[in-house]
Amino acid sequence: MFFPKNENAVQVEEFTKQLLDELEKLLPEGKDDDIPGNKKIKVAYSRLWAINGDEQYKGLQSRFFHIITNALESLTPQQLLEAVSFDPDSNKLVELDLDQLEGLYCNFLKTNSEGYLDYEHLSAEIFVSEKKKEGFGTSAFQPQPFLARSCLYCLSTTGFQSEFYSYAARNWVSHYNKAGDKRAEISETAADVFRTGPNTFHTWFPIYWAAAERPTTTHPNLTALMAASYLGLEMVVEILIEEEPNINEKTEDGWTALHWAFKNDRTVSVMEKLLNGGVDCAAQDDNGQTALHLAVNLGRKDVLPLLAAHQQGVCLEVKDVLGLTALHLAVRMAEWRHDKGEELVEVLLDHGASRNALNLLGRTPEEEATLHRRESEVRLLHDGDASPTTSLDQQRLKETSWNFLRAGISQSMWDPDSIDIRMNMALYT
Numbered sequence: 001m002f003f004p005k006n007e008n009a010v011q012v013e014e015f016t017k018q019l020l021d022e023l024e025k026l027l028p029e030g031k032d033d034d035i036p037g038n039k040k041i042k043v044a045y046s047r048l049w050a051i052n053g054d055e056q057y058k059g060l061q062s063r064f065f066h067i068i069t070n071a072l073e074s075l076t077p078q079q080l081l082e083a084v085s086f087d088p089d090s091n092k093l094v095e096l097d098l099d100q101l102e103g104l105y106c107n108f109l110k111t112n113s114e115g116y117l118d119y120e121h122l123s124a125e126i127f128v129s130e131k132k133k134e135g136f137g138t139s140a141f142q143p144q145p146f147l148a149r150s151c152l153y154c155l156s157t158t159g160f161q162s163e164f165y166s167y168a169a170r171n172w173v174s175h176y177n178k179a180g181d182k183r184a185e186i187s188e189t190a191a192d193v194f195r196t197g198p199n200t201f202h203t204w205f206p207i208y209w210a211a212a213e214r215p216t217t218t219h220p221n222l223t224a225l226m227a228a229s230y231l232g233l234e235m236v237v238e239i240l241i242e243e244e245p246n247i248n249e250k251t252e253d254g255w256t257a258l259h260w261a262f263k264n265d266r267t268v269s270v271m272e273k274l275l276n277g278g279v280d281c282a283a284q285d286d287n288g289q290t291a292l293h294l295a296v297n298l299g300r301k302d303v304l305p306l307l308a309a310h311q312q313g314v315c316l317e318v319k320d321v322l323g324l325t326a327l328h329l330a331v332r333m334a335e336w337r338h339d340k341g342e343e344l345v346e347v348l349l350d351h352g353a354s355r356n357a358l359n360l361l362g363r364t365p366e367e368e369a370t371l372h373r374r375e376s377e378v379r380l381l382h383d384g385d386a387s388p389t390t391s392l393d394q395q396r397l398k399e400t401s402w403n404f405l406r407a408g409i410s411q412s413m414w415d416p417d418s419i420d421i422r423m424n425m426a427l428y429t
Contacts, residue, residue, distance in 0.1 A: 037321035045127040048107045060084065060096075061104045062136040063146070068109070069132050070143040072171045074116035077101060082164035086150040143180035148175035152186070155193045155204045173231050187235035194224035194240060201227070220251050222260070231258040232264030234273050241277035254285030262294055268303055281310045288320030296329040299340045301347060308351035316353045323359035331369045 053061030064084050065132055075083070083099050085093040105117070108128060112118045119125040135141070151172035154164050155322065162168075176183060176190060194201050205227055225244045228236045237257075241247060250256055259281050261270040271291070275281060282290055289297075292307045292315045308316055308326075324332070330344035345365075349355075356364055364373070 008403040011395060019366065028136075040164060041123050044125060045124065049127075049131070050321070052104055052106065052108075057100075057104060059138065062138040064101070064104045065128060065131065065136050066138075066141055066143040068105075068117065069128065070147060071167075073167055073177075074118070075167065076115050076163060077111060077117060078163045079167055080117065082154065082162060083147065083150045086146075086153055088146060088149050091149075091153065117275060142179075142182065142329065144175050144178040144180070145186060148172055148179050148182075148186055149189065152189050152193055156200060165204075166207055169204035170211045173208070173233070175351075176233070183235060187233075187239060190233065191228075191236050191239040194228060195243065196234065220253075222248055222251065224258070225249075226255075226257045226260045229270050229274060230260040230263045231425060232270055234266055234267035234288070237270055237273045238277070241273065241279075247274075247278055248280045248283055249283070250283070254287075256280065256283045256291075258283065258291040259285060259294060262291070262298065262300070267300070268306060271303060271306055275306070275310050281307060282315040282318050284318065284320070288318075288322075290315045290318050290326075292316070292318070292326045293320055293324075293329060294324045295354055296344055296348075297333060299333075299344065301340060301343055304347045313352050316348065316351065317357060319357070319359070323361075325353065325357045325359075325365070327353040327355070327357065327365045328359055328363075328368060331365050 036229065049061075055222065064080070066079065067116055071083075077098055079116050081096060081098055082093075085096045087094045101271075108120060108124045109117045110120050119128070131137075151164075151168035154168040155172065158165055163348055172190075172193075176186060179186060193204065201224060205222070217401060222230065223246075225237065225240045225247060226249075228240055248256055256279060258274050258281065259275060261267050264270070281292070290307075292304070294300075295303045295307055315326070317325055327348045329347065330341055330348055333341065355366060358364060
């Protein structure tokens with residue numbers, strides 16, 4: 001029950017017989033009663049490991065367990081076969097069948113009721129975990145770059161006929177991001193899955209989107225540059241921006257690649273590539289919001305200086321459909337989006353945002369702060385004077401409220417529950 005079920009698994013007969021003879025010494029015949037049970041198990045697994053990975057398959061066995069222990073989802077034998085068979089040196093698949101694969105993992109892994117590989121026993125999992133700490137005997141092998149390249153090869157050459165395809169579509173970005181310094185070597189290959197035509201990009205990307213976003217969220221028709229920006233692939237963005245025919249193209253909601261860059265944790269580096277490549281910082285979505293507006297909405301102080309300083313602050317005075325500049329938003333959003341209002345106001349003022357811009361109600365940012373009792377923001381907007389000099393005309397407020405009805409505000413794409421709806425309500429109060 002411990003040994004390979006097929007005749008191809010073990011290739012060196014003499015080596016195998018020697019290991020079997022040694023393994024027999026551990027069988028319960030009273031010869032080794034003084035050996036602790038857990039040590040017996042470890043020694044037995046070590047022998048089984050050596051049997052599975054004889055001299056011919058030692059390297060492949062190491063690669064196999066590197067992959068199975070670094071995969072982000074459970075894999076079927078067929079999926080694992082496709083992943084292991086990839087040869088990064090030739091960028092091709094090597095010949096390997098399921099029987100040979102089973103010879104590498106039998107005694108340690110089994111196929112569960114759902115068809116995925118799982119550990120035979122907790123003791124096997126513990127043994128494999130300890131082997132992983134030792135690098136499975138080949139510490140030079142780097143599983144994350146390998147998995148990234150294996151996934152990318154699958155996406156660019158196979159299609160739905162590959163069982164590994166769905167896993168590759170969902171997880172290649174994560175493996176790529178964990179590849180460290182190797183990302184630079186893989187970036188050109190990664191760019192290929194965006195540029196090899198719509199049949200490739202528009203096949204794998206919807207699979208990724210369905211796994212990463214809410215299931216009910218409609219998949220947008222993104223360009224390659226938008227998708228790379230959304231995924232936070234700054235090196236790929238740098239490659240694609242040279243090839244994109246229209247770098248300022250928008251989705252149906254009016255978002256450019258710069259707007260989509262907010263959807264990942266590498267926003268600043270991606271935006272630097274986009275802005276240096278000529279993407280329009282002042283481009284507005286259907287709600288009239290620039291990337292700077294979104295940065296304020298989300299309390300993203302980290303990207304404010306980059307956007308506010310670009311092209312001498314061209315987007316600082318851009319107004320959305322409510323007539324709000326980024327400074328207006330920084331004052332108003334502090335109440336019910338985040339507690340960073342004062343910091344955001346300070347950054348915008350430091351970069352030259354106008355204190356006198358009027359929204360559709362004819363209010364300046366200081367008047368908004370005064371109305372809503374934002375004392376810290378009032379102090380900043382009034383050059384350090386804690387006593388505001390403005391007085392709000394309530395009759396003027398009523399007369400100009402109709403401006404918002406005429407503006408025809410649409411529901412925000414970013415937060416369907418509320419950014420625009422709550423802003424409308426709050427500005428009437």
